[in-house]
Amino acid sequence: MNISKENIDSLNAVLKIELSAADYQERVATVLADYRKTADMPGFRKGKVPMGVVKKRYGIPVKVEEINKILSDSVTKYIVDEKLDILGNPLPKESEQIDWERQEEFVFEYELGLAPSFEVKISKKIQLDLYKVKADKAMIDRYAEDIAKRYGKMSSPEKVEEKDLVYGTFQELDSEGVALEGGITNQASVSLDALKTRKLKNEFIGSEKSTVVILDPKKGFENDTDAAAMLNVDKEVYATLQAKFSFTIDNISRMEPAELNTELFDKVYGEGVVKNEKEFREKITLESENMFVGEADRKFQNDAVDYLLEKTSFDLPEEFLKRWMQTVSEKPVTLDEIEKDFEGYKKSLKWQIIENKIAKENNISVSREDAVAETKKLITAQMAQYGQLSPEEEQLEQYAQQVLENKDEEKNIYDRLFSSKMTDHFKSSFKLKEKEISYEDFVKLAQA
Secondary structure (H helix, E strand, C coil), X not given: CEEEEEECCCCEEEEEEEECHHHHXXXXXXXXXXXXXXXXXXXXXXXXXXXXXXXXXXXXXXXXXXXXXXXXXXHHHHHHHCCCCEEEEEEXXXXXXXXXXXCXXXXXXXXXXXXXXXXXXXXXXXXXXXXXXXXXXXXXXXXXXXXXXXXXXEECCCECCCCCXXXXXXXXXXXXXXXXXXXXXXXEEEEHHHECCHHHHHHHCCCECCCEEEECHHHHECCHHHHHHHHCCXXXXXXXXXXXXXXXXXXXXXXXXXXXXXXXXXXXXXXXXXXXXXXXXXXXXXXXXXXXXXXXXXXXXXHHHHHHHHHCCCCCCHHHHHHHHHHHCXXXXXXXXXXXXXXXHXXXXXXXXXXXXXXXXXXXXXCHHHHHHHHHHHHHHHHHHCCCCCCCHHHHHHHHHHHHHCHHHHHHHHHHHHHHHHHHHHHHHCEEEEEEEEHHHHHHHHHC
């Protein structure tokens, strides 16, 4: 067997493999001998079928299969041994019609798309912004209010207020505004936040138990799916409704937020950790700002990616890549169809190439130990969220291994860790200009 590579240009090459009978005959003979041992044909005892008969029936398919195995193994080995950096997979070139029965010597050719040669320029001379999201008073107030509600108590007041949940009975009405006999009736709860108009909300606010409110669900509720559920009808039935409904208030439910005092602070953070409201607000300020560190890091990494894509220039073997995409598509696709989405694919591939080069040159990778350690952290955090104690180390290790058996979970964890390591590398490699920004302005910036 002879393998040779011819470079067409810096991005394209052709791999030629020449096979003689000596390269495959022994393998074919071994397979046919194994077939003969188990062959069961009419007129012959099992295992006693003449080799000539076995060859006649199985010789060509076995020859084709074994040559294809040799080709696959040889191409892979050559690429590894020669340390070729290729894009996609080798594409077999169309060859002259092969006479598998009579032909003994073969020549096969494969197109290769070669990865480009380039430099990635990252240095402390290049400045990128790193945002620090600052919590303003409105955000801290919302955070404190949410905590107070979470540890609050439910009450049943006499009159409805803006944020209350109202329990009652829906009754379908006829054209005269009278309860429709056999019409839709259902007990449900209504959040005033779900009401579409201020006018309708005002009809509820100040109402007492037994008050009847007349409403058109189509005009009254923000969400059709929720409205159908309140009436206990299918969405299809709801879509055809024309009637108005009465809603009789049976009960009023209100979440009374906990007072901002030491009793609440001890429940949230442990006894004596937070002593007064000032310390409480300082604590939640730090927590809320820490929540946005991950989002700020993602913004920073996106900015780094955009910069490197803009400043790193190289060509790709585009025609090869289009043909390769056609061969790996799950559904039949034309080159014209591939052309429509190619620019987006090219940008994605360009970043993959840059990212792989950065990772290789800086030894950035995720080990199994990294993944297991990260999974343990996630499990421990999740259990703490539900008030459960962290399991013993042996059991925690077992849980982590079970999570990583799920290929989707495994990929998510590896991707997240790799992304985090890349972000750390960018932070240490670029010059950073830290900027404080409000959350609202940060959201606008990220969306833009």
